[in-house]
Amino acid sequence: MTRSALSNIAYEALVRARRKFSNREERCIRETWTAEQELVLLRLYPDMPNEVLAARLNKTLQQICSKAYRLGLKKSPEFSKKIRQDWGSATRFNKGNTPWNCGMKGLPARGRSSETQFKKGQKPHTWLPVGSTRVSADGYLQRKISDTGYPPRDWKSIHILLWEEHVGPIPIGHCVCFKDNNKQNVVIDNLELITRAERMRRNSIHRYPPELKSAIRVISKLKRTIQEVEHEKQD
Template identity: 55%
Template sequence: MSAEFKLSPLALAALTHARSRLLIIEPPRTRRYWTAAEEEVLKARYPSERNEAIAADLGRSVQQIYGKASRLGLKKSEELLRLILADCGRQVSSLHLGKPFEPGQKPWNTGLKGIAVNGRTKETQFKPGHRPNNWLPIGSTRTADGYLQRKVTDTGYPPADWIPVHVLLWEEHNGPVPAGQCVCFIDGNKSRIVLENLELITRAERMRRNTIHRYPEELKSAIRAVGKLKRVIREAEHEKQD
């Protein structure tokens, strides 16, 4: 007895289906080009008819109708556009008709803030006065990039709300920091926030201090070698993941 007759009915059915699939040869797909006659029909009907009707008569998809009309520079008539938008329950604006707004003209969605839509949008949307889970009151502190910061305002814009504590200490004794200058730690220890450890320098000086050019030539060569090694390691890791 052959092995085929020892298979279960389910396995035998799967084997038969697989064999039948191997005998199916799909015809090669050919691109259907637009004929001159089809283009003339599209030019004549596109401005005043819906795309669905044109697509059905030409045996094409709605996307093909829209794409070809766009390449030909065809536009819907104002009357048809008004009808389409009315079916969607929307008013027609100058923007829809490709015209600029006139002085004093109101957009179609004036006064419709918070339009109800399907799903759980209404119950999950932010309510007036909502605060995110990570919100902190004025006076709170945090650490960012190694600097201790204090929240001084609550505008919602972090760069304005959170100010480094060492800057606040300097301004308390010396006034606002002039433009183009910054307050730095003399010994580089960001956690030693005392007035004696602070100095006011220009941003250009700070940039110079933060570059490798302040080091001896031997140390600069070592820093460059370490950087190159790190880049090689990262590239090797990316190639491994790919």
């Protein structure tokens, strides 16, 4: 078929197809294995690196790996162990080697970064001394009892400190609650010790009468249905 009988687009497509087909034929020819090459591969593959095999058989690494996979060949345990021992040997610290930062504490400051670094003994502007009070994110009054730098250990709720002062340690599985639910009313007469199971019942649906429980469940189901419909409309 002459080029004059084809449009430019059709002619270019034909050229690409011929080139692809010819490359495939050449690849098939290059990937042909002789019986002698297969015998060499069977004998040497378990204990010889693939790079050496590829050079010896005039094949690519991909051809070596593919042929070994088709023949079910695997590296010997001794060869695999030696390879694992050599991993990272080029970048591994040798015995007796001294690192460049030996004896240094941290990295030296560069440029003007030293101007904004904390100096030894310097405290952040949010630091508070022992005995200070604050309000936690949950609304509880807390007092600082130590200065370790670890907030969960340094700060403790005042109502717990008050209970431990008048009654003693809180048993495992129990908690101290406010009788009037006012977290700011921290007096011993307003505190009570209850189990965590009882606290769960007080703060869940179980505290309501049966008829109110049923109404709450129906309302919750209705809200979920409305949300599902809205999500479907958005999709």
